[in-house]
Amino acid sequence: MARKIDEDKIKRIKEATMKTIVDFGIESTTIAMIAKNADVSGGYLYRTYSGKQELINELFYEKVIALNNELAFLLSLNPTSIQPLLKTFIANRIVYFLNEPIASNFFYQLLHNDNFKLTGDLQQSVVNMMQKIKSIGIKSGEISEKITLFNLYFYILIYPVDYIHFKRKNIFESNVINTNDITSLTSTILNILKN
Amino acid sequence: MARKIDEDKIKRIKEATMKTIVDFGIESTTIAMIAKNADVSGGYLYRTYSGKQELINELFYEKVIALNNELAFLLSLNPTSIQPLLKTFIANRIVYFLNEPIASNFFYQLLHNDNFKLTGDLQQSVVNMMQKIKSIGIKSGEISEKITLFNLYFYILIYPVDYIHFKRKNIFESNVINTNDITSLTSTILNILKN
DNA sequence: AATATATGAATAAACATTCATTCATTTATT
DNA sequence: AATAAATGAATGAATGTTTATTCATATATT
Numbered sequence: 001m002a003r004k005i006d007e008d009k010i011k012r013i014k015e016a017t018m019k020t021i022v023d024f025g026i027e028s029t030t031i032a033m034i035a036k037n038a039d040v041s042g043g044y045l046y047r048t049y050s051g052k053q054e055l056i057n058e059l060f061y062e063k064v065i066a067l068n069n070e071l072a073f074l075l076s077l078n079p080t081s082i083q084p085l086l087k088t089f090i091a092n093r094i095v096y097f098l099n100e101p102i103a104s105n106f107f108y109q110l111l112h113n114d115n116f117k118l119t120g121d122l123q124q125s126v127v128n129m130m131q132k133i134k135s136i137g138i139k140s141g142e143i144s145e146k147i148t149l150f151n152l153y154f155y156i157l158i159y160p161v162d163y164i165h166f167k168r169k170n171i172f173e174s175n176v177i178n179t180n181d182i183t184s185l186t187s188t189i190l191n192i193l194k195n
Numbered sequence: 196m197a198r199k200i201d202e203d204k205i206k207r208i209k210e211a212t213m214k215t216i217v218d219f220g221i222e223s224t225t226i227a228m229i230a231k232n233a234d235v236s237g238g239y240l241y242r243t244y245s246g247k248q249e250l251i252n253e254l255f256y257e258k259v260i261a262l263n264n265e266l267a268f269l270l271s272l273n274p275t276s277i278q279p280l281l282k283t284f285i286a287n288r289i290v291y292f293l294n295e296p297i298a299s300n301f302f303y304q305l306l307h308n309d310n311f312k313l314t315g316d317l318q319q320s321v322v323n324m325m326q327k328i329k330s331i332g333i334k335s336g337e338i339s340e341k342i343t344l345f346n347l348y349f350y351i352l353i354y355p356v357d358y359i360h361f362k363r364k365n366i367f368e369s370n371v372i373n374t375n376d377i378t379s380l381t382s383t384i385l386n387i388l389k390n
Numbered sequence: 391a392a393t394a395t396a397t398g399a400a401t402a403a404a405c406a407t408t409c410a411t412t413c414a415t416t417t418a419t420t
Numbered sequence: 421a422a423t424a425a426a427t428g429a430a431t432g433a434a435t436g437t438t439t440a441t442t443c444a445t446a447t448a449t450t
Contacts, residue, residue: 004415005429025310027222031406041431046407105309112307114300114364115220123366130367150367158361159354166353169309171318172325172345191390192383199449200395226440236397241441 010048012038017055018106026056026109060110061119063103067157068122071129082137082193086156087186093160094182097168108165111158126153143193155189205243207233212250213301221251221304255311258302262352263317266324277332277388281351282381288355289377292363303360306353321348338388350384 016038020029031052035042049055070092074085097104110116118126130149133156137143143152163185167175211233215224226247230237244250265287269280292299305311313321325344328351332338338347358380362370 009430022309025222025308026220027310030404032404042406043408043432044430047429052406109307109309112304113220114217114304115222117364118366127367148368148370150362150365150370153365153367154358154361158357162353162357163349166349167345169312170345170348171313172322172348173343175343175345188387188390192387195383195386204396225438227438230398237440238398238442239396242396247440 009038009040009044013040013045013048013055014059015102016040017059018102021056021109022102022105026113056110057116059106060116063107064118064122068125068129071157072125075129075132079136081140082133082142083186083190085133086189087182089156090160090185090189091179091182093164094177094179097164097177105165105168108161111161126157130156137193142190144195146195147193152193155192159189160185204233204235204239208235208240208243208250209254210297211235212254213297216251216304217297217300221308251305252311254301255305256314258298259313259317263320263324266352267320270324270327274331276335277328277337278381278385280328281384282377284351285355285380285384286374286377288359289372289374292359292372300360300363303356306356321352325351332388337385339390341390342388347388350387354384355380 013034016034016036017029020033020037024033031045032042034055035045045052045055049058071089074088079085127149130152133152134143134147134149137147138145164177164181167177167181208229211229211231212224215228215232219228226240227237229250230240240247240250244253266284269283274280322344325347328347329338329342329344332342333340359372359376362372362376
């Protein structure tokens with residue numbers, strides 16, 4: 001065998017990619033900047049990724065899949081109420097934002113970039129989970145019949161992320177995101193879904 | 196005088212810029228693409244704008260200022276209830292989306308790009324308007340005392356835009372945005388603000 | 391003819407990507 | 421145990437492409 005792979009390099013590349021995009025925007029991030037921030041040679045990236053786009057794609061879908069799995073796990077517990085599911089899911093978003101602000105920010109940026117869309121099977125998985133949540137919520141009386149699957153998707157998966165990140169960059173009162181937001185976001189969403 | 200300025204060119208450049216960014220993303224949009232789509236020579240742009248960034252900036256802030264003025268106008272009517280104000284504002288967002296999908300989409304993309312932020316005086320203007328809306332809403336009983344200025348800002352200015360655009364690209368039921376969304380969005384937001 | 395608009399080829403800088411080379415580590419041979 | 425050979429990791433200068441921007445020139449208008 002030859003020299004050992006420095007596993008840390010890939011980790012550093014991922015982190016540097018996210019940080020550079022968060023700091024300068026996807027439009028001005030270059031491979032050279034990423035390599036420099038990761039303290040890795042310019043060409044190293046191409047050993048693992050076929051190029052810049054693939055690297056960014058993989059980082060984004062990694063996170064999308066993690067979110068998908070997280071929700072799937074919460075549903076696998078067969079809850080009879082959506083309140084605890086929603087509260088846990090929102091708490092996780094806030095904890096993630098607090099613990100990994102760069103990754104959280106990176107994900108938020110790409111979430112609104114039309115060039116990144118869900119692939120077919122992930123789409124189907126999300127649709128199935130929303131259907132499951134809807135039937136639980138209707139049975140428990142927490143969700144109005146009028147709520148569409150899109151509404152559920154928007155209020156559970158998109159809205160909390162948006163809220164957190166707009167609060168982060170907001171222009172008003174000094175707004176630190178904290179655990180109080182878990183309760184208020186959860187109750188706001190539950191309230192919306194009831195009507 | 197000499198040759199007349201073809202005023203239409205600037206309009207075409209603006210439209211081509213928005214369309215190109217909507218179609219390919221800000222990260223892959225080039226001056227050459229914009230010029231081609233606008234049917235204008237490559238260098239023409241530099242007659243009016245100092246460069247690519249300034250062009251995009253100006254387009255974005257034009258829209259931000261228009262939104263600001265729209266809300267300022269609605270407030271200048273000295274309403275005693277926020278319901279009609281909110282309903283009109285949301286209706287305008289939906290009409291804008293339906294009539295000018297490209298411009299609407301362009302604005303939505305940049306709204307979530309951290310490189311585009313409100314300048315000082317626009318910030319102040321927004322803060323003032325939110326304060327005014329809050330005092331009207333509290334007097335009329337439509338807004339809970341607990342609602343922060345950030346909440347108002349988020350639910351009035353950000354949330355409807357996000358909702359419309361996520362519905363546009365959504366993965367569920369065939370979702371055509373239409374005038375029904377005006378009523379449902381308005382009542383959802385009023386409901387949120389009450390609690 | 392004078393003057394300002396408009397063009398697009400030319401330029402130079404920035405960029406992603408490649409690849410010859412170096413280097414660290416393991417394995418085989420003595 | 422010492423040394424050599426083999427392997428594949430890692431580098432970063434070189435390459436060719438893409439890009440924003442400039443500017444000499446052409447064109448239209450008065």
